[in-house]
Amino acid sequence: MKQRITTIQGIAILVNTIAPSAVLQMPAHIVSVTKQDAWLTVLLSMVVGLVYAYIVGRVCLLSNGKPLMEWLESRFGKAVALVIAVMLCGYYFMVAASVVRQFTNYVHEQLLNTTPMLAIALVIVFVSVYAVWQGIEAMGRMHFIVLLFSCLLMGLNSLLLWSYYDWANFLPIFEMPPDRHLSAVLIPAGWLSEISAVLFLLPYFKKNKQAARAAMWATLLSGSMILVTVVMIIAVFGVKIVNALSYPSFAALGIVEVGKFMERIDVFLLTAWMASMFAKVSIYLFIFFQLLSFIFRIRKKTSSLTALAVSAFISASSIYSWPRSSNFIEYIFTSLSAYLLVNNYALFLLIWGGLRLFKKKSDDVQGGAAT
Numbered sequence: 001m002k003q004r005i006t007t008i009q010g011i012a013i014l015v016n017t018i019a020p021s022a023v024l025q026m027p028a029h030i031v032s033v034t035k036q037d038a039w040l041t042v043l044l045s046m047v048v049g050l051v052y053a054y055i056v057g058r059v060c061l062l063s064n065g066k067p068l069m070e071w072l073e074s075r076f077g078k079a080v081a082l083v084i085a086v087m088l089c090g091y092y093f094m095v096a097a098s099v100v101r102q103f104t105n106y107v108h109e110q111l112l113n114t115t116p117m118l119a120i121a122l123v124i125v126f127v128s129v130y131a132v133w134q135g136i137e138a139m140g141r142m143h144f145i146v147l148l149f150s151c152l153l154m155g156l157n158s159l160l161l162w163s164y165y166d167w168a169n170f171l172p173i174f175e176m177p178p179d180r181h182l183s184a185v186l187i188p189a190g191w192l193s194e195i196s197a198v199l200f201l202l203p204y205f206k207k208n209k210q211a212a213r214a215a216m217w218a219t220l221l222s223g224s225m226i227l228v229t230v231v232m233i234i235a236v237f238g239v240k241i242v243n244a245l246s247y248p249s250f251a252a253l254g255i256v257e258v259g260k261f262m263e264r265i266d267v268f269l270l271t272a273w274m275a276s277m278f279a280k281v282s283i284y285l286f287i288f289f290q291l292l293s294f295i296f297r298i299r300k301k302t303s304s305l306t307a308l309a310v311s312a313f314i315s316a317s318s319i320y321s322w323p324r325s326s327n328f329i330e331y332i333f334t335s336l337s338a339y340l341l342v343n344n345y346a347l348f349l350l351i352w353g354g355l356r357l358f359k360k361k362s363d364d365v366q367g368g369a370a371t
C-alpha cells in the first residue's frame with residue numbers, strides 16, 4: 001500500500017525543512033546588516049519566498065503523480081533528467097552536511113564540550129536515518145508533533161519575555177537605505193527557497209493541490225517564525241548586544257524566570273528545537289536517498305549497509321570540510337547562501353519554464369494533428 005501524508009503533515013515537514021536552522025543564526029546576521037529595521041528585511045524576504053512558493057505550487061499542479069525525477073525524465077528525456085538528478089543530489093548532500101555541522105556545533109559548544117564532534121555528528125545522522133527508514137507516513141506524524149510543540153513553546157516564551165521588551169529598540173524606523181535591505185534579504189530568501197523540497201513529496205499527497213497549498217502555508221509559517229525571532233531578540237537586547245551573541249535566539253529565553261521556583265525555561269524550547277533539527281536532517285536524507293536511487297537505478301529499498309556508509313560519509317564531511325567553526329559560519333553566509341539561490345531559484349525556475357515550453361509544444365503538435 002502506497003504511503004500518504006496529509007496537507008498538515010506536509011506543511012510540518014516543509015516548515016521543519018526551513019525554520020530550525022534559520023532561527024538559530026540567521027536573525028543575528030540580518031540584524032547586523034539592517035539593524036533595527038531587520039523585521040522589514042524579513043517581511044521582504046517573505047514576499048520573495050511566497051512568490052517562489054507560488055511558482056513551485058504551479059509546478060506541483062503540472063505533475064502526473066509520479067516521483068519528481070521520473071516525471072522529469074518523461075518530459076525532458078533521460079539525459080536531462082540525469083543531469084538534474086546529479087545536481088540535486090550534490091546539493092542535498094552538501095546542505096545535509098551543513099545542517100549536521102550546524103547542529104553539531106551547537107551541541108558541542110553549549111552542551112557536550114568534551115565529546116568528539118564526529119561522535120555527535122554520527123549520532124545525529126544515524127537517528128535521522130532511522131526516521132527515514134520508518135517511511136514518509138511515520139515522518140509526517142513525527143514532523144507534525146515536533147512543529148506543534150515548537151510553535152506552542154515559541155508562543156509561550158514570547159509571552160513570558162513581554163516584560164523584557166523595549167520597543168524603543170526599533171527606533172528610528174525605516175532608517176536603513178533600500179540597498180542594505182536588498183543585500184540582507186538574499187540570505188533569508190535563500191533559506192525560504194528550500195520550500196522546493198515539496199516537489200519530492202508530491203507522490204505522497206492524494207492531490208497535487210495539497211502540495212501547492214502546503215508550499216504556500218509552509219513559507220508563510222516559516223517566515224513568521226523567523227520574523228518573531230528577529231522582533232524578540234531586538235526588543236530584548238537591542239541591536240548592539242545582538243551582534244555580540246553567538247545564539248541570541250536562545251540567549252533571550254535564558255533570562256526568563258517564573259516566580260522564584262523556575263528558571264532557564266529555555267531548555268523546553270531547546271528540546272523542541274533539537275527535535276526539529278533531527279527532523280530537518282531526516283527530510284534531507286530522505287530526498288538524498290531518492291535521488292541516489294534514481295541515479296543508480298536502484299528499484300529496491302536502499303540496503304542498511306549502503307545507508308550506514310552514506311551516513312558515515314555525510315558525518316565525516318560535515319566535520320572535516322570546515323576545520324574551524326569560524327570557517328563554517330563564513331560558509332553559511334557566503335557560499336551556502338549563494339548555492340541556495342542558484343540551485344533553488346535558478347534551477348527550479350528553469351525546470352518550470354521547460355515544463356511550460358514542452359507543454360506548449362505538445363499542445364501545438366496535438367492541435368496540428370487534429371487539423
